[in-house]
Amino acid sequence: MKAVIFDFDGTLADTLPVCFFAFQAVFREFDNRELTSEEIKAMFGPSETGIIRKNLMNNDYEKAIELFYEKYNGEHQNLVRKNEKINNLLRRLKKEGYKLGIYSGKARRSLDISLKCLEMDHYFDVVITGDDVKLPKPHPEGINRALKQLKVSHDEAIFLGDSDADILAGKHAMIHTIGVQWLPNYQTIEFSVQPDEIYSNINDFNLFLTELSI
Template identity: 35%
Template sequence: MTRKITTLLFDLDGTLINTNELIIKTFQHTLGAYYPERTFEREDILPFIGPSLIDTFTGFDPERAQEMVDHYRAFNKEHHDELILEYDGVYETIRALYEEDYKLAIVSTKMYDMILKGLKTTGLDKYFQVVIGLDQVASPKPDPEGINMALKLLNSTADEAIMVGDNYHDIEAAHNANVKSAGVSWAIRGADYLRGYNPTYILESMGDLLDIVRED
């Protein structure tokens, strides 16, 4: 039987690796350094999770945006390993997909070196044939460039691929690339938020992917 889905593309933060606390604390640290007169609560940070850092910080101060990005990345890298957590079932699912010869890739708005750091820290690095980071594309998600690049490198077509993510830009990038999409219910803003962007599937656990690809 010919598989309909042969290729799975994943976002990293909030999808495969629980970096929510790391991201929130890094934003709070960075914004606190530049706007000490303001207080940034967790809910204030949520809209910043997903879009590229330069887009987010440009919204605060275009002239200092890159400086703020550099500040963010330095703190994030320093505290990375102590603040990231694993999601239940992710490692086992990715390993199973790999062992069943599915093509696996990361398409993230994170820098390539930090993607590798996260994958290595959680032991997932050995399972992905392709990693696409922010510094490898001209236009980040929701632009389809990263997805299209991954598909080309994997010798896959859009109709045999699915993009898995925790944020609107993952789902919209999938739509723009004409691939299936799956939103994860453990997204920090919840499944109902993702349903508003019409993903093909909502995953209650990462293991749901196995049922989807095996039955597709």
């Protein structure tokens, strides 16, 4: 194995609460609708801007998108905590020479906010966002693009994610898939398509890495 590619929300960072908060603010302000976290989660797939354009009844999309980012950025420090175990994992992977990538359905703007706030922006060799692909997960376009930029083949990398769409995208890209449920908030309780492995504890994934290097 030469490369590790991660999803972001619910996989590398517990950002789902701030995503829900920002979306709820947008739909409340522009549509006078109160949405639950589950209702918002059901919209996931496109980037945040895509979600707003697809689901908002009010067509003042640009103002709604700006409100989303205002709320996302403004509440990030309050709703998203740094996770030292995640940072230790990324440091270990870098130290051991793995190439690291992110493929997230998030828009570039919100991902950049999160990476900067969490001081994670220096770890990754490639970052693919929802803005960079024509076809979102579960299509494998983003994973294939990351593999190409990392200059590794599908059998030299693994992809970690917390949703059915992540695992399906990995399967379609013929890459080893790992489902993770190690953060307080994640998208899928039970995967409809079984990942090659599932980890609910970062320590167990560290053991997996140790066994690979033996």
